[in-house]
Amino acid sequence: MKKVLIADDEKNMIWAIKRALKNEDYTIITASNGKEAIDNVKLHEPDLVLLDLKMPEMNGLEALKNIKNEFPNIVAMMMTAHGSVKTAIEAMKIGAIDYISKPFDVEELKIQIRKALDIREMSDTIDYLTEELRNKTGKRIIGESKELKNVLNIVNKVAPSKATVLITGESGTGKELIANAIHFNSDRAKKPYIKVNCGALPENLLESELFGHEKGAFTGAINKKLGRFERADGGTIFLDEIGEIDLNVQVKLLRILQEREMERVGGTETIKVDVRIIAATNKDLFKMVEEGKFREDLYYRLNVIPIEIPPLRERKDDIKLLIDYFLDKYSKELGKKEFKITDEALDTLKDYEWRGNIRELENVIERLVILSENNLISKEKLPKEILNIRDELNEFKLPSSGINLEEVEKNLINQALKMTNFNQTKSAKLLGITRHALIYRIEKYNIDIKK
Structure with a gap:
């Protein structure tokens, strides 16, 4: 439920606005002057602040300056019976997004509040959305091969659902494009789409980036920060290089997948999030599970819909x-x-x-x-x-006496396994085949890999 703070020294005006918003899904907080408004912003962290220009102790413009200094991303509207172009421009310069003069039409006020709250919802994700909505990335998936068509067939089936997707494949195969195609062909296409390269951030920064942090949670946390999951609420989050996530962070990620809730770093408030998760990796997560480097329960939660991108x-x-x-x-x-x-x-x-x-x-x-x-x-x-x-x-020349092709293939597989210390993913890469194709041949030739 959205929180709206109304600051006005006229009790009748506060009553009228509360009555006008009675049937809207808002929690209403009130203040009778500028200082009280600032205190309530700090206490309740509202989604929208509606400030009267003329108030005792501290007027609306002064209150707005103070609020914007400490909470630069907060959305604020000004209202006054003493409106003028000069004060409207001044309020906009300070950071108000709208201005309404008393007496105002109730329906007009409702519309302006809804618009302001929409801006609040968009503000934390606008940088990400602008880039992504510039091109509907499904159009950039090039190819007509049977292998690619099989992948796109899965994409078309899974996109409308809410299912978690795990995209696997070698580096450079286009895993991000497939993730983009899933999001932009889903019913979340107009909602936030947040991307996180898990391998590009150290553990302590990754946790803060994903889940956010409270003011004072650690040295340097001078303000509260929303995490990527909060920013993606209602939309999709793409976790690239998921195999790089530390075990401690994996526990928190598992909770989001299971319970759809989290806490910010240094916080105690439980925050519900509605986010679809698409993950991608070029690593063998199952092998990482066997090695104790990746949680088994998290692996199965992520691997609801597996999509393997074939190499070029x-x-x-x-x-x-x-x-x-x-x-x-x-x-x-x-x-x-x-x-x-x-x-x-x-x-x-x-x-x-x-x-x-x-x-x-x-x-x-x-x-x-x-x-x-x-x-x-x-x-x-x-x-x-x-x-x-x-x-x-x-x-490579075929000898005139001929060769046993299966023996050659078996010999090459053994060489590749020894060269990579029996790492199946790396061996498959050396041989130019998929890991599944390698496993098939290992079983076919009864090759001992328990070295």
């Missing part, structure tokens, strides 16, 4: 589409004519393993567009590392 080397049918897209993108950005690519260059790029996936491909294409002296991408212009890999592949 497993969706080679999409490589040409991606190349065309990036050639068009960077030629336009750099003001160059339309680029073409030779068949030989395209075949070489298709054969490359793309360990960095789409991100690596994009970087290569951007480099080619920048450095190219004409508008044709030929094989000779490709980076040396790509050409060298192609040459290495061509060096």
